[in-house]
Amino acid sequence: xxxxxxxxxxxxxxxxxxxxxxxxxxxxxxxxxxxxxxxxxxxxxxxxxxxxxxxxxxxxxxxxxxxxxxxxxxxxxxxxxxxxxxxxxxxxxxxxxxxxxxxxxxxxxxxxxxxxxxxxxxxxxxxxxxxxxxxxxxxxxxxxxxxxxxxxxxxxxxxxxxxxxxxxxxxxxxxxxxxxxxxxxxxxxxxxxxxxxxxxxxxxxxxxxxxxxxxxxxxxxxxxxxxxxxxxxxxxxxxxxxxxxxxxxxxxxx
Numbered sequence: 651x652x653x654x655x656x657x658x659x660x661x662x663x664x665x666x667x668x669x670x671x672x673x674x675x676x677x678x679x680x681x682x683x684x685x686x687x688x689x690x691x692x693x694x695x696x697x698x699x700x701x702x703x704x705x706x707x708x709x710x711x712x713x714x715x716x717x718x719x720x721x722x723x724x725x726x727x728x729x730x731x732x733x734x735x736x737x738x739x740x741x742x743x744x745x746x747x748x749x750x751x752x753x754x755x756x757x758x759x760x761x762x763x764x765x766x767x768x769x770x771x772x773x774x775x776x777x778x779x780x781x782x783x784x785x786x787x788x789x790x791x792x793x794x795x796x797x798x799x800x801x802x803x804x805x806x807x808x809x810x811x812x813x814x815x816x817x818x819x820x821x822x823x824x825x826x827x828x829x830x831x832x833x834x835x836x837x838x839x840x841x842x843x844x845x846x847x848x849x850x851x852x853x854x855x856x857x858x859x860x861x862x863x864x865x866x867x868x869x870x871x872x873x874x875x876x877x878x879x880x881x882x883x884x885x886x887x888x889x890x891x892x893x894x895x896x897x898x899x900x901x902x903x904x
Contacts, residue, residue, distance in 0.1 A: 664783060666722070666736035671779045673740030678772050681707060681748050686891045689761065706752060711745025714738050747772050761894045766883070769890035774829060781833045818842040823850030847871050 687693040698705040718739025725731030751759050751767040759765045812835060819841030820828035831838020845867040846852035857864045887893075 666732050667779065667783055669733055670718075670736040670740035670743075671776065671783060673737045674744045674779070675776055677741045677744030678748050681745060682890055685760070689891070704758075706749055706758075707745045708749040708752060711742045711749070714742030715746055716742070718742055743775075744772070747775060761891070763893050763896065765893055766886050766890070769886045773889070774826065778829065778833055781830075786833045812836075812838065815839045815842045818852070821846070821850065822852040823847030845870055 684693075684695050688695050688697060698707075715738075718735045718737070718741075721735030721738060722732060725735055746753075748768055749760065750771045751762075751765045754767060755764055760768070812831070815836075815838035816828045816831045819831055819838045822841060822844070823846055824841035824844075827841035828838055831841065845863070846857065848864065848868045848871055853864065853867060857867065
């Protein structure tokens with residue numbers, strides 16, 4: 651365990667990534683604690699406003715991300731400048747992705763059902779960076795031996811194969827598996843061989859004249875969502891806070 655930690659985590663070239671990931675996670679957690687206190691009306695915190703306009707924390711997040719990104723490019727990543735740039739970038743990314751749903755919908759959906767996307771994106775990002783930090787490389791290149799790496803044909807075919815599996819899984823509406831499969835070998839293969847989700851690009855293209863396949867895909871998606879939606883929402887609520895209940899709409903009103 652000690653050798654693995656030294657080789658994969660404490661390796662000098664990976665220190666900026668470790669600092670960025672730590673800053674990213676801590677910034678997200680601190681931000682969520684503060685926003686939940688503001689929502690509950692507790693503590694000394696409050697919304698930042700100027701001229702009657704609410705300044706969302708994605709704004710300083712963009713500034714920090716830009717500063718950290720340019721700082722990383724301009725500095726030696728092994729020196730103090732690279733470490734500072736990594737921390738700034740991680741903090742900025744945490745603030746930006748905490749309001750990912752707002753950027754996606756161009757609306758303040760922070761405490762709505764749509765706001766769950768922010769929590770999901772942050773967790774997925776942290777998991778992917780953690781995998782990279784642990785020694786995984788995109789599309790399974792880390793699993794190649796030195797002989798295979800020297801053989802360009804083997805390396806290219808491995809990368810192309812894993813990329814194809816991820817692309818098929820994405821086309822089948824399995825975005826999480828596709829993204830994780832880009833880092834962890836053969837994960838995307840599971841999504842590539844299973845039935846597509848209803849409404850996905852693959853289902854519209856290949857299930858149009860196959861009613862049995864459409865029905866089977868819909869039933870499998872229903873069973874999967876019924877099994878996992880409550881545990882997934884419980885985890886999201888625990889991390890990011892429970893969304894506001896949707897307003898009840900009266901019949902005939904829009």
